[in-house]
Amino acid sequence: MRIGIIGAGALGGTFAVLLERAGHDVHVTARGAGLAAIRASGIRLSGGFGEASGRPGAGPLLDGRFDLVLVCVKAQDAEAAILDNAGTIDGCPVIVVQNGLDGVSTAQRLLPRSDCFGLLSIIAANYTEPGVVRITTRATSYLGRGSGRADAASVRWAAELSRAVPVKAIDDFVGSQWTKLIVNMVNGLPAIVGRPVQDVIADRAMRRVMTASMREAVRVGIARGIRFGSLQGLSDARLRLLAQLPLGVGQLLPWLMGRRMGSVPNLGSTQQSLRRGQPTEINFLNGAVVREAQAARLGAPVNAAITTLVHEVEASGQPLSRDEVLRRIRV
The missing domain is CATH 3.40.50.720 (NAD(P)-binding Rossmann-like Domain)
Structure with a gap:
């Protein structure tokens, strides 16, 4: 062809x-x-x-x-x-x-x-x-x-x-798109601090923020009537469970995702765009959660904050410190 x-x-x-x-x-x-x-x-x-x-x-x-x-x-x-x-x-x-x-x-x-x-x-x-x-x-x-x-x-x-x-x-491709959107919640925080995805997941406090963004996205999807597709070991049932779990328990999800990535540093697509000096697609990742939350008349403060911080790094060309991120995103 x-x-x-x-x-x-x-x-x-x-x-x-x-x-x-x-x-x-x-x-x-x-x-x-x-x-x-x-x-x-x-x-x-x-x-x-x-x-x-x-x-x-x-x-x-x-x-x-x-x-x-x-x-x-x-x-x-x-x-x-x-x-x-x-x-x-x-x-x-x-x-x-x-x-x-x-x-x-x-x-x-x-x-x-x-x-x-x-x-x-x-x-x-x-x-x-x-x-x-x-x-x-x-x-x-x-x-x-x-x-x-x-x-x-x-x-x-x-x-x-x-x-x-x-x-x-x-x-149900649409349901699987939403599951992939949850998976892509691993992109934003590593881009903000300029570290591989595995390093951010290994940091308990940062992993808690990442879990909060995932749980928030799942709750928005449920409010929008989505049945999540099965991808990467995730399913509708598991994601709905995540929506109900406390953050301390829910952190098992990104931890397992990090294990599957192996040891080769994974920068994530958002961080790679930043390193090339190009605009990121954060408005279509965490930003999409914010827009869908607005359509459902819900808030999505964690995803909104991550979107804002990625844009700040885009503008400055410099990553933020871990402590600054944790100060500005409280979960």
Whole structure:
């Protein structure tokens, strides 16, 4: 197949190399130093999927006809990136590989002739150098759309992608998006203090704040009528239990997540954006919890505080101390 990938960062670069290795003709979009590096040396992949390299076609926009397009840009860049490429990709099957809750609906709105799907990737990857990706946690990704059972097209595309990288079709994709949102609550605090996710989880006081953000997000999801999908050992029943547990007991959840990450430092996508001097997608992670809480006429003070602090670090370029974070977020 001829496959286009919009965005060649951590996940876009990973899929580009693995799909090319599986025999597909892959073309990616990139800009600036990223585009120059890919044109000069391709994309180098290491870590969980082995050592591999790819030489995809690369340019600022996709060009020509495609059998499939993956949108792998950050959530805040999705609308502009899709619009930039709409003339080429509208009518082509599109899979949005993105954090947050809005990716598939955004693609459907902007690409009315396309069949649009979402992909939830649990792969952890570090991308701090243009054209170089290191997989710190290998994991299955989950493909689907809507709130019903996985349809035939979702099953077919999951099987096709699985020839290159593990992908499963899932029922109730919207519920699973919410579960992934809970998982992504590990991103904000490490970005604020400039430490790996594992270090923050190992700190009891910081882990308590992280647990509070997760519990708050679960309570908001319940208020919005969400049935959480099963991902990463999490399920609707376990997350509903978290909503009721005291923070001291609930800390077991992020602690177990940290154990699964292994020993290779996981920076998280938000911190990697900060290190590259780029805007983060925090408004679509903890910020999404705040917006959904407002829609449910609830408060989400912990997630609101984390969102604010990430924006402060974006503006200053300097992480905050652990003590400052604990002073400003009291749980």
